[in-house]
Amino acid sequence: MERKINNDHVKIIGGATKGIRGEILTFYDNPFHTNPEKCYLHYSDGLIIIQDGIIIDVGEYNKIHQLYSEISDIEHYTDSLIMPGFIDCHIHYVQSPIIGSYGDTLLEWLEQYTFPMETRYSDKNFADKVAKIFFRQILEQGTTTANVFATTFETSVDAFFEESEKYNTRMICGKVLQDQNLPDPLKDISAEESVTLSEKLLKRWHKKGRQLYAVIPRFVPTSSKEQLQMAGQLYQKYKNEGVYLHTHLNESEEEIAWVKRLFPNSINYTSVYDSFGMIDNNSILAHCCLMKEEEWELMHKSDSSVAHCPSSNLFLGDGIFKYWEATRSDRAVKTGIATDVGGGTNFSILRQLNEVYKTAMLNKKNIDALKCFYMATRGGAEALNLEDKIGSIAPGYEADLAVIDLKASDFIEWRLTFTSSLFEKLFVIISLGLDNMNKATYIAGEKVFDRFRTPKFIYPKT
């Protein structure tokens, strides 16, 4: 996207056309590698024109309104900041019922809470109920796209995509492949059966409307070599059609030691995935806290992406993600933000940004609000290779939007009166970390969540 969107207005009218007016912020370039002040567009009083779910124009209200003066359906948000919908690059919807469980380190936490809960998703009714609650949680927080783990069962994948279709959200999900080192009810019957089922679900859901499919081995220890081999082949077969490979990498010391015991001749953890054809330009690796330099280099060369999960890493006492290593300009790795619920302790990407700053400061590295908001929007879209569709407010983009409430509480309204720049305002929004900062969420131009409406959630008309 080029900056010409500021003055290259093309008038296309026909069908359902609407406007959304208010303060607008969107990124079009990467502030880690270019001057942050030249990476975004900000309109203190802007107007977005949407037609059939696609943004067809955006700019200063006075200029755009003149071009589209016949449009009467304009929603005006005062005391708000309109941004692209947030992108959660790694989350387990099936763990929604165990978020915030008192626990231990990663492997004990999986044994104690995660595996017993995930066995329940063979029950479609249960999966349907959790999917419904999950979508309400993320939409309430302004998240419009997520890269999601289901679990072993077909029912868990169907329940998720069926709910996503109702909202018309652009989502990535898939069956989790896991055939060893976990309880029997959750274990795949065989490598062959599991990969066959994954392919069946891929054909059922990939590119059905806005839905996208991912091949998901949980992590190296829970898959046999045969399953890793077949999963890698499945990904390679479909990657040119936009299918993803989604898994965990280098989250904790004990996990890395386990992988080393399973693959004693491997150079490192990343190379194990790579040996099965899984490190590629549509691969998203969650965590990457404890990376060796050669692993970053491999990710850079393969153009794969990392999902930074700060609240989960703090909660489970994993390593600290080093954003300055991931984004190093000579071998940058695409980096998005993720909640990793239920290891993460909330569904809010804004609150993750709060933790991004604090985890960085544990290493005496600060990170400014522009970089944070970039990773939460356009950076996340780049990590998912969807930067031509979502993550920005520009002509041709899908109209997924979050509306941040600058009067979410009396205190934040008062606190913001002491800021004198956009930069300061954004940092206060992150730092206060409130739960109710998002007041409305649009999916393909339809307002599916409104904090002040009854009902708050509405499925868009199909």
Ligand SMILES: [Zn+2]
């Ligand atoms: Zn995870």
